[in-house]
Amino acid sequence: AQKITQTQPGMFVQEKEAVTLDCTYDTSDQSYGLFWYKQPSSGEMIFLIYQGSYDEQNATEGRYSLNFQKARKSANLVISASQLGDSAMYFCAMREGWAGGFKTIFGAGTRLFVKA
């Protein structure tokens, strides 16, 4: 069965500094995808970055990068040059192969606070 673990309930970071949000996962599938979503207080889920299980290079999207360590089953999110608008809840998520839909499960989330 799929499992996603985020062990940091809350994180503080100074504006303009980098921060790493941890995520570990467990799956028996060979083909899977890992995601990070941001959820501001408004409630909308915003896609940030994706890493496929067969992708050899770490994914990057602007200030976001995903540190993918397959052997350790970790998929940490790195946010560089933090901004005040980055304050939000961040969810790590995983989907396994197509099974009549992409069954995606979410970790417990990490609340990020960016300090001015």
Added chain:
Amino acid sequence: DTEVTQTPKHLVMGMTNKKSLKCEQHMGHRAMYWYKQKAKKPPELMFVYSYEKLSINESVPSRFSPECPNSSLLNLHLHALQPEDSALYLCASSQDSRGRETGELFFGEGSRLTVL
């Protein structure tokens, strides 16, 4: 602006009421999803529709009844709900399994439900 539209944004209902949540997408996605999110918790998968057919039901109580009238629309019919069903209900869509799809979920802004 999100490409997945949910209505209503807020709903208050009594335990004997019947109401519906609606979701619409025009991205040509053939998989649509309902998630339930309690405060300070991650989204939990409820239902998945693939090509207008229910493909995944995560043991959701029958007082929640999903419907997919066509490839663009997804409804969630609510009847005899309990106060503990109060939550944010998120609709999402994704591409199907053809090609090298990432399985990214495109979320609506959610419908915030309060059951009195």
